[in-house]
Amino acid sequence: MAAKKAANAKDTGGKGEESPSRVRITEARDGIDQVPMPSRHEPSQEELTELYRRMLMIRRFEEKAGQLYGMGLIGGFCHLYIGQEAVVTGVQAAMTDADSVIGGYRVHGHMLACGISPKDVMSELTGRAAGISKGKGGSMHMFSTEHKFYGGHGIVGAPVPLGAGLAFSHKYQEDGGVAVIYFGDGAANQGQVYEAFNMAELWKLPALFIIENNQYAMGTSVNRASAEDQLYRRGESFRIEGMQVNGMDVLDVQGAAETALDWVRGGNGPVLVEYMTYRYRGHSMSDPAKYRSRDEVQDVRTKRDPIEAAKAELMKMGTDEDSLKAIEKEIREQVNEAADFAEQTPEPDLKELYTDVLVGSYG
Amino acid sequence: MPIEIKLPAMSPTMEEGTLAKWLVAEGDEVNPGDLLAEIETDKATMELEADEGGTVAKLLVEAGSENIAVGTLIAVIAREDEDAGDVDIPADGGDPPASSETQQSSATPDVEAEQPKAGEEPASLSVEPEVPEGTEMVRMTVREALRDAMAEEMRADGKVFVIGEEVAEYQGAYKVTQGLLDEFGDKRVIDTPITEYGFAGVATGAAMGGLKPVCEFMTFNFAMQAIDHIVNSAGKTLYMSGGQMRCPIVFRGPNGAAARVGAQHSQNYGPWYASVPGLIVVSPYDAASAKGLLRAAIQSPDPVVFLENELLYGQSFDVPKLDDWVLPIGKAKVVREGADVTLVSYSIGVGVALDAAKELESDGIDAEVIDLRTLRPLDRETVLASLKKTNRLVAVEEGWPTCSISSEIQAICMEDGFDYLDAPVLRVTNVDVPLPYAENLEKAALLKLDEVVTAAKKVCYKN
Numbered sequence: 045m046a047a048k049k050a051a052n053a054k055d056t057g058g059k060g061e062e063s064p065s066r067v068r069i070t071e072a073r074d075g076i077d078q079v080p081m082p083s084r085h086e087p088s089q090e091e092l093t094e095l096y097r098r099m100l101m102i103r104r105f106e107e108k109a110g111q112l113y114g115m116g117l118i119g120g121f122c123h124l125y126i127g128q129e130a131v132v133t134g135v136q137a138a139m140t141d142a143d144s145v146i147g148g149y150r151v152h153g154h155m156l157a158c159g160i161s162p163k164d165v166m167s168e169l170t171g172r173a174a175g176i177s178k179g180k181g182g183s184m185h186m187f188s189t190e191h192k193f194y195g196g197h198g199i200v201g202a203p204v205p206l207g208a209g210l211a212f213s214h215k216y217q218e219d220g221g222v223a224v225i226y227f228g229d230g231a232a233n234q235g236q237v238y239e240a241f242n243m244a245e246l247w248k249l250p251a252l253f254i255i256e257n258n259q260y261a262m263g264t265s266v267n268r269a270s271a272e273d274q275l276y277r278r279g280e281s282f283r284i285e286g287m288q289v290n291g292m293d294v295l296d297v298q299g300a301a302e303t304a305l306d307w308v309r310g311g312n313g314p315v316l317v318e319y320m321t322y323r324y325r326g327h328s329m330s331d332p333a334k335y336r337s338r339d340e341v342q343d344v345r346t347k348r349d350p351i352e353a354a355k356a357e358l359m360k361m362g363t364d365e366d367s368l369k370a371i372e373k374e375i376r377e378q379v380n381e382a383a384d385f386a387e388q389t390p391e392p393d394l395k396e397l398y399t400d401v402l403v404g405s406y407g
Numbered sequence: 408m409p410i411e412i413k414l415p416a417m418s419p420t421m422e423e424g425t426l427a428k429w430l431v432a433e434g435d436e437v438n439p440g441d442l443l444a445e446i447e448t449d450k451a452t453m454e455l456e457a458d459e460g461g462t463v464a465k466l467l468v469e470a471g472s473e474n475i476a477v478g479t480l481i482a483v484i485a486r487e488d489e490d491a492g493d494v495d496i497p498a499d500g501g502d503p504p505a506s507s508e509t510q511q512s513s514a515t516p517d518v519e520a521e522q523p524k525a526g527e528e529p530a531s532l533s534v535e536p537e538v539p540e541g542t543e544m545v546r547m548t549v550r551e552a553l554r555d556a557m558a559e560e561m562r563a564d565g566k567v568f569v570i571g572e573e574v575a576e577y578q579g580a581y582k583v584t585q586g587l588l589d590e591f592g593d594k595r596v597i598d599t600p601i602t603e604y605g606f607a608g609v610a611t612g613a614a615m616g617g618l619k620p621v622c623e624f625m626t627f628n629f630a631m632q633a634i635d636h637i638v639n640s641a642g643k644t645l646y647m648s649g650g651q652m653r654c655p656i657v658f659r660g661p662n663g664a665a666a667r668v669g670a671q672h673s674q675n676y677g678p679w680y681a682s683v684p685g686l687i688v689v690s691p692y693d694a695a696s697a698k699g700l701l702r703a704a705i706q707s708p709d710p711v712v713f714l715e716n717e718l719l720y721g722q723s724f725d726v727p728k729l730d731d732w733v734l735p736i737g738k739a740k741v742v743r744e745g746a747d748v749t750l751v752s753y754s755i756g757v758g759v760a761l762d763a764a765k766e767l768e769s770d771g772i773d774a775e776v777i778d779l780r781t782l783r784p785l786d787r788e789t790v791l792a793s794l795k796k797t798n799r800l801v802a803v804e805e806g807w808p809t810c811s812i813s814s815e816i817q818a819i820c821m822e823d824g825f826d827y828l829d830a831p832v833l834r835v836t837n838v839d840v841p842l843p844y845a846e847n848l849e850k851a852a853l854l855k856l857d858e859v860v861t862a863a864k865k866v867c868y869k870n
Contacts, residue, residue, distance in 0.1 A: 213612070
């Protein structure tokens with residue numbers, strides 16, 4: 045049993061030196077249409093430059109957030125997305141304006157990917173009036189209806205039925221949108237996830253369920269928490285087709301998201317995509333990281349970093365080092381500007397304590 | 408500009424730490440992710456990583472140093488294009504930064520002064536509609552009144568839909584949704600699997616996506632599996648989003664004890680939900696309130712928990728035949744005027760209070776009865792105005808006594824009605840035990856008419 049699980053862990057490519065098998069899909073079954081095998085997205089140089097820029101923005105933003113946390117300017121919990129940038133960047137590149145996004149508590153990157161300004165996010169992290177939730181939400185509770193970003197939810201697993209509800213509303217209003225629902229390998233063990241899977245398939249809701257498998261639910265590895273550790277198969281008993289995809293390559297991510305979104309938009313019901321990814325930092329800022337070795341982290345970082353990979357590919361396409369440096373500089377400036385703003389802009393007015401509890405006034 | 412490494416806070420509460428060990432020396436090259444030092448906090452030993460690469464130019468704190476304040480500059484790293492031997496060490500290098508206190512103090516706000524006036528948003532209905540003389544009254548059950556309210560709102564607004572277990576083909580476990588499937592079809596009247604946590608989440612998400620769900624729980628006992636979505640997802644999102652994300656949803660279904668169904672199926676959740684800011688909680692007694700308040704609940708832009716009562720579903724009352732019969736949320740109603748003592752109740756307790764008032768009449772006590780109708784926001788004014796008139800008050804509740812709506816009424820009377828009181832405020836409730844099954848024990852556990860009469864006499868000092 046143990047040996048089998050270890051083998052599984054190896055060939056899904058989460059850890060260690062093995063390179064991931066890039067894509068697998070759930071096996072063909074009688075009476076169920078099989079989702080097509082996706083292929084890696086083939087970008088133009090311009091497209092890949094944009095993906096690189098977006099991933100780098102998330103990385104630098106999160107590093108800065110980590111620093112501001114260290115300085116005491118960000119309070120409470122702060123979960124960084126460093127290492128996982130390719131997932132949200134690749135998926136977002138496959139989406140249309142009609143689609144909506146919902147996620148859990150590690151969503152700074154998702155917000156930036158949705159086009160929300162770094163200033164709005166950073167000043168929410170510092171708890172200021174200019175923050176996207178007026179300073180009342182914090183790291184885990186941010187929303188932007190304008191950008192169809194529906195949170196930012198601190199309860200593990202909750203975004204999955206909520207996201208199915210967003211999908212329900214896309215279908216009810218016939219607006220052509222798909223709800224893109226992100227959750228982690230930890231959330232994949234919550235019961236409500238499967239309640240949502242059941243209804244989503246039963247009602248053929250336009251939902252794309254995305255498991256960002258970063259290998260650890262806080263400090264518990266997937267193998268220690270999941271009887272079925274091939275999480276892309278977790279929809280099978282609901283007839284939900286699944287894909288397992290290398291989440292450390294933004295073009296693999298985008299290619300799979302394109303195939304999955306086409307399938308969902310075609311009225312075939314939801315798809316479950318498991319992206320194999322990795323977080324370099326602790327679960328939150330106060331994580332002593334005793335559950336994994338430094339070598340494991342450094343190994344992924346040096347061999348499979350999604351940003352370095354995109355950079356190498358860009359250089360192969362003919363991008364010169366100067367233009368990459370210019371992008372780096374530009375992003376650093378934007379992030380610094382956001383951080384300076386977030387440090388200096390005022391805290392909310394005390395009157396805000398009482399606003400936004402209810403929309404209406406009663407009695 | 409070189410990279411400044413300051414002692415980070417590694418937990419929400421860390422204020423200082425010990426630099427146990429340097430893992431690099433001056434002149435070393437570091438890459439992103441390399442370890443710089445071991446830091447001991449009060450809870451654990453943590454490793455400090457480099458975010459960016461470069462050459463270690465200066466280590467400013469000696470290994471083994473204790474009680475270093477968070478934010479103290481501990482090292483400087485020269486970037487790729489800088490000379491590690493010649494970086495500027497900031498003058499305020501050793502000092503921790505000014506703490507994160509900013510322009511505004513975090514002093515406790517002055518609650519009285521800071522309370523906002525009515526919101527800018529829809530002036531919600533706050534006036535009881537007039538029933539013009541000669542208005543036809545229709546005798547109907549609470550069940551029919553609730554169904555009519557949903558049907559009228561569904562006709563008026565295509566975004567309203569009903570979702571829950573057995574609401575469509577079965578016509579409602581308690582027949583409250585009877586006929587809705589026929590009129591509105593299966594796009595708008597949706598049977599769910601038995602999956603409360605899931606469908607409450609789906610309905611809440613649909614509300615966030617712009618629809619107006621009416622989410623029926625077969626009973627509120629089962630909604631306990633879904634309470635996370637009611638409280639955390641529906642109730643808090645508007646606040647946490649700084650007012651951006653609305654959640655116009657109604658969670659409705661029977662609440663409280665039915666008959667002989669035992670402890671797990673017999674509980675009043677009024678006090679639970681009424682304790683949550685961000686939720687509206689309505690619990691009507693008669694058919695006219697049920698209809699007018701359910702329509703108001705569906706029209707409301709806020710999440711509403713609408714607590715019905717199975718034993719009331721079949722009871723008939725007069726309902727005014729008016730197209731715009733929509734009642735104000737947050738307004739109690741004096742359902743019987745009186746001068747000697749006030750009985751305050753809601754839901755099925757109002758019937759008990761009215762019966763008690765009749766009995767008291769024969770003893771020469773003229774009782775006023777208030778139907779709270781909405782439990783949150785609670786209509787303090789109507790309660791206090793009545794107390795001012797009668798000077799005596801008994802809270803009556805089909806539910807447990809501890810942390811109840813009754814105890815809230817008692818608190819309101821103590822805080823704002825103390826000078827009006829001629830006797831302590833009493834509460835008459837269920838007995839403080841899980842509801843038993845045996846007929847005699849169940850009867851003994853539930854709210855009792857004679858105890859209300861006794862309590863009313865007691866506060867009138869007429870035993």
